[in-house]
Amino acid sequence: MPSNGSSSGAAVWAILRKECRSEWRTRYGLNAALLFAITTLTSVSFAVGRLTDRVDLLSALLWVVLLFAALASMSHAFVREVEGHTLTLLRLVASPTAIALGKLLFNLVFLAVIESVAVPLYLVLMGAPPPRWGAFLALLGLGSVALACATTLVGAVIAQTRGRGALFAGVALPLLLPVLAASVSGMRSQWAGGPITAEARLLAAYAVALFGVSLLLYDHLWED
Amino acid sequence: MIARVLLLVWIAGWILMAFFWAPLVPVLGETTRVLYFHIPAAWVTVLALGWSMAHSVLYLRRRRMEHDHHAAAAAEIGLLFCVLATVSGSLWAKAMWGSYWNWDPRETSIFFLLLVYAAYLALRGAIEQPERRARLAAIYSAVAFVTVPFLIFVVPRIYFSLHPDPIINPQGKLDMDPRIRIAFFAMLLGFSCLFFWMQSLRVRVARMEHRLDES
Numbered sequence: 001m002p003s004n005g006s007s008s009g010a011a012v013w014a015i016l017r018k019e020c021r022s023e024w025r026t027r028y029g030l031n032a033a034l035l036f037a038i039t040t041l042t043s044v045s046f047a048v049g050r051l052t053d054r055v056d057l058l059s060a061l062l063w064v065v066l067l068f069a070a071l072a073s074m075s076h077a078f079v080r081e082v083e084g085h086t087l088t089l090l091r092l093v094a095s096p097t098a099i100a101l102g103k104l105l106f107n108l109v110f111l112a113v114i115e116s117v118a119v120p121l122y123l124v125l126m127g128a129p130p131p132r133w134g135a136f137l138a139l140l141g142l143g144s145v146a147l148a149c150a151t152t153l154v155g156a157v158i159a160q161t162r163g164r165g166a167l168f169a170g171v172a173l174p175l176l177l178p179v180l181a182a183s184v185s186g187m188r189s190q191w192a193g194g195p196i197t198a199e200a201r202l203l204a205a206y207a208v209a210l211f212g213v214s215l216l217l218y219d220h221l222w223e224d
Numbered sequence: 225m226i227a228r229v230l231l232l233v234w235i236a237g238w239i240l241m242a243f244f245w246a247p248l249v250p251v252l253g254e255t256t257r258v259l260y261f262h263i264p265a266a267w268v269t270v271l272a273l274g275w276s277m278a279h280s281v282l283y284l285r286r287r288r289m290e291h292d293h294h295a296a297a298a299a300e301i302g303l304l305f306c307v308l309a310t311v312s313g314s315l316w317a318k319a320m321w322g323s324y325w326n327w328d329p330r331e332t333s334i335f336f337l338l339l340v341y342a343a344y345l346a347l348r349g350a351i352e353q354p355e356r357r358a359r360l361a362a363i364y365s366a367v368a369f370v371t372v373p374f375l376i377f378v379v380p381r382i383y384f385s386l387h388p389d390p391i392i393n394p395q396g397k398l399d400m401d402p403r404i405r406i407a408f409f410a411m412l413l414g415f416s417c418l419f420f421w422m423q424s425l426r427v428r429v430a431r432m433e434h435r436l437d438e439s
Contacts, residue, residue, distance in 0.1 A: 153367055157360045161350035171347050174339040175367060178374040206374050213370050217363050220284050223355075 011094045015102025019077060020109065029080070030113065033073035037118040040068045041125065050127035058128050059187030063143070063180055065122060069114050074151035075168040077103045077110075078159035091222060100218040104152040111144045128191075135190040142203035143183040149210040150175040156221050178206055231421065235414040238407055246407045258316045260407060264415035265309035269337055271419060272302030273372075276344075280365035283358055289434055292358035295365060296348060297426035301419060303341040310334050330387040336375050340368045354437065 023029055044061050051058050081087040090099055119140065122128070154172040158164050186199030242260040249256045276298035283291035313334065314324045325331060347364055351357035400408065 150367075154364070157347070157363055160356060160360060161347065162352070163350055167346060167350055171343045171364065174336060174343050175371055177336055177339075178371055202374070206371075209370050209374070210367070213367055217284075217366060220359055220363055223359060 008098075011098035012101045012105065015090075015094060015099055016105045016109075019102060019106035022080075023106075023110075029073060029076040030110070033069060033076075033110070033114055034117055036072040037065065037069035037114050038121070040065045041118060041122055045122075045125045050125075052127045052129060055129070055191035056188050058126060059184050059191060061126070062119070062122055062187060063184050065118060066115065066143070066147070067176060067180060069118060070111060070147050070151055071169045071172060073110065073114070074107055074148070074172075075155035075158050075164065077106055077152070078155045079164050082159045082164070087222070095219075096221050097215065097218040100152065100156060100214070100221065103156070104148060104214075107148045107152050107155075108144065111148055115140065115144065132190055132193075135196045136187075138200055139183055139186045139190060139196060139203070142200055142207060143179055146179045146203055146207040146210060147176065149207055149214055150179070153210075153214045153217065156218075160222075175210070179203065182206070228421065231414065231417050235411070235418070238410045238414060242407045242411070246403045247401055249401070249404070252320070255316055255319050256404070258312055259404070260411045262309055262312040262316065263408070264411045265305045265312060266334065267412060268305040268415050268419045269302050269309050269334070271416065272298045272305065272423075273337060273340070275423070276302060277365050277369045280362035283362045284366065289354065289358065290431075292354075292362070293427045293430035293434070294423070295358075295362065297423055297430060299341055299344050299348075299365075300426060301422050303338070303345065305415075305419070306334065306338050306341055310338060328387055333375055336371075340371075344368070354434070 044065060048057070048061070051061075078087075081090060094102075123131070151172055154168065154175065158168045158171060161167060182199045182202045186196045186203070189199070190196050239260065242257055246256075246260075248254065276295045279291045279294040279298065282288075283295060310331075313331070317326065317328070317331070318324045321328075344361060344364060348357055348361050351360060
């Protein structure tokens, strides 16, 4: 079995590079996720029209779009290994913690790519008032980290069940509700010109707690 | 056998006491009596969740199927009591606030517990191999436990609660008529015993099923 050395930064970095490379070769997951995000965005935009003065709705719908995009794509990193029967080999060369950390970083990058397309498009299509960029990006970043921590762990669990995709959203949602509540309320006060420190602190604390528990649990992910 | 009959008499007796002996609270009127049913059910929900999660962590440490039986049984019973607490609370909300559901913080937190239980049981249902099911369900249970304190802190920050707070209040004191308090604690005790009895039944069934699977 792998020793402590293989859970070091080098192994995590190697897993991240391998993930990025294999994703870039097919781009199947990325295309599907982008298309999904844009579909959600379009249906929201069609259904409610432009919302220039309703910042409460704007912040809620923005996070609904991001949540859907994450739920549609975040289990992909582990499901792909199971479907391609490559997980055993991967486990021979790296410790569970290294694999999970690599996948977590990959999911973060993946989420950032999706957001870099979906968020500007959202702001334009919905006719949103200009955000306070510092606060806006801080909330987006913290929310994404919490989202990625929760979905990576659930994705690893879900990949080992029957009917992988169908369960993922339902099982991940209870873990994402605090993220959703805090990010939406933060976004709202960001647009309304209020302070966001309380929400940002909550999101950061939640992300740290999830990450800490994940680190303790990664070792139990695979055993048979 | 005697213990079960005693439990039946105890709960039935205190229900009668709640109707004919304990007084009504001025504002709540006749709806006061939901107190003896709704709060114990909510209490058992939380107790069962804690029990399930503690056994999940124990399973991850010791790898004994016994802990998994406990975790699964407590989750099933917890879901049952969670539904009871939600429905009784919702009926009460219709009587007092005029609507069945309004995303009051207490409604939000009980709904969250419902979701956690449902997701946990759905996850268990999707894995066939017992050891793998036990391990993955325990992992999920441990993560879900992290979110509970956050919901308690996040939700009240965002929504204002109308829920009466004789028990969960900032002053941390019990604000009840002595007779109501006695009937309430008696029901709480009765419900807790009911939970542990159902739990032991369910665990015994799970143990037997496990033995049958192995042979």
